[in-house]
Amino acid sequence: xxxxxxxxxxxxxxxxxxxxxxxxxxxxxxxxxxxxxxxxxxxxxxxxxxxxxxxxxxxxxxxxxxxxxxxxxxxxxxxxxxxxxxxxxxxxxxxxxxxxxxxxxxxxxxxxxxxxxxxxxxxxxxxxxxxxxxxxxxxxxxxxxxxxxxxxxxxxxxxxxxxxxxxxxxxxxxxxxxxxxxxxxxxxxxxxxxxxxxxxxxxxxxxxxxxxxxxxxxxxxxxxxxxxxxxxxxxxxxxxxxxxxxxxxxxxxxxxxxxxxxxxxxxxxxxxxxxxxxxxxxxxxxxxxxxxxxxxxxxxxxxxxxxxxxxxxxxxxxxxxxxxxxxxx
Ligand SMILES: [Zn+2]
Numbered sequence: 001x002x003x004x005x006x007x008x009x010x011x012x013x014x015x016x017x018x019x020x021x022x023x024x025x026x027x028x029x030x031x032x033x034x035x036x037x038x039x040x041x042x043x044x045x046x047x048x049x050x051x052x053x054x055x056x057x058x059x060x061x062x063x064x065x066x067x068x069x070x071x072x073x074x075x076x077x078x079x080x081x082x083x084x085x086x087x088x089x090x091x092x093x094x095x096x097x098x099x100x101x102x103x104x105x106x107x108x109x110x111x112x113x114x115x116x117x118x119x120x121x122x123x124x125x126x127x128x129x130x131x132x133x134x135x136x137x138x139x140x141x142x143x144x145x146x147x148x149x150x151x152x153x154x155x156x157x158x159x160x161x162x163x164x165x166x167x168x169x170x171x172x173x174x175x176x177x178x179x180x181x182x183x184x185x186x187x188x189x190x191x192x193x194x195x196x197x198x199x200x201x202x203x204x205x206x207x208x209x210x211x212x213x214x215x216x217x218x219x220x221x222x223x224x225x226x227x228x229x230x231x232x233x234x235x236x237x238x239x240x241x242x243x244x245x246x247x248x249x250x251x252x253x254x255x256x257x258x259x260x261x262x263x264x265x266x267x268x269x270x271x272x273x274x275x276x277x278x279x280x281x282x283x284x285x286x287x288x289x290x291x292x293x294x295x296x297x298x299x300x301x302x303x304x305x306x307x308x309x310x311x312x313x314x315x316x317x318x319x320x321x322x323x324x325x326x327x328x329x
Contacts, residue, residue, distance in 0.1 A: 011164060042142040100135075111142070118150040176188075184204050218247065289313065
């Protein structure tokens with residue numbers, strides 16, 4: 001078991017205390033900021049319920065903890081979106097419910113993790129509701145979500161909610177250094193946003209390089225010194241999901257730096273792309289772009305011409321022909 005990320009310690013303490021009092025809820029909804037650790041916490045809760053040493057649960061060393069930690073426990077089921085889709089389908093929920101209704105292999109709890117629950121489609125959510133309304137004894141259902149508002153209110157109201165917020169940058173960096181070793185974790189978090197659990201799975205050096213390259217491209221596009229078609233083709237070929245995340249963070253950063261400040265407006269006015277005829281990239285424009293980048297990220301599994309979709313985004317960043325500083329026609 002990896003050491004508890006310090007910003008999750010209050011949550012584990014709360015769950016542990018509930019378990020010791022025999023008051024573990026049937027259903028838990030962990031609402032996290034992206035990459036803040038909901039899945040880690042779900043795994044921890046599974047170990048808590050499946051540990052064989054109830055006085056020290058989760059002990060981290062018994063057979064129950066080890067198997068649950070490796071997601072190989074016969075009383076633990078993990079439901080994720082199927083590989084070819086972003087949705088969790090009704091068949092998956094029915095299978096989970098049928099499994100939860102059976103007696104546990106180990107004579108204790110049965111645990112189901114749905115991650116992320118905001119990927120449940122409408123039919124799957126309805127099917128899940130039946131299980132939430134009449135949960136079998138000694139079952140624990142853990143749902144993770146970054147956008148719980150996408151879940152039906154009937155589901156939310158039947159879960160105990162736990163909020164997990166992204167930690168401060170310094171805390172993330174300290175935890176990443178302690179668990180993964182030294183690395184440019186600041187650059188990794190710049191690229192991914194404040195998502196330490198996501199960063200923990202990444203190679204910080206490769207991520208920093210990709211992030212730097214992505215930023216260079218975006219700056220060059222905004223200055224009109226690189227060709228949107230070539231840039232779009234290059235991005236579409238490799239690492240697109242990560243590049244889009246970097247793109248989104250780059251835009252959000254500009255909004256954060258600039259919101260309401262006179263300096264920002266002056267800078268924007270001075271920028272070449274605000275010359276006559278140029279794209280008017282004000283704050284509203286930046287927000288619009290953030291939405292479009294998110295939309296593109298959400299539809300990466302849909303077969304469409306990604307190069308073309310990117311190119312159209314890039315053109316919004318790029319000054320109109322007359323205002324370009326570079327020589328590309
Ligand atoms: Zn244990």
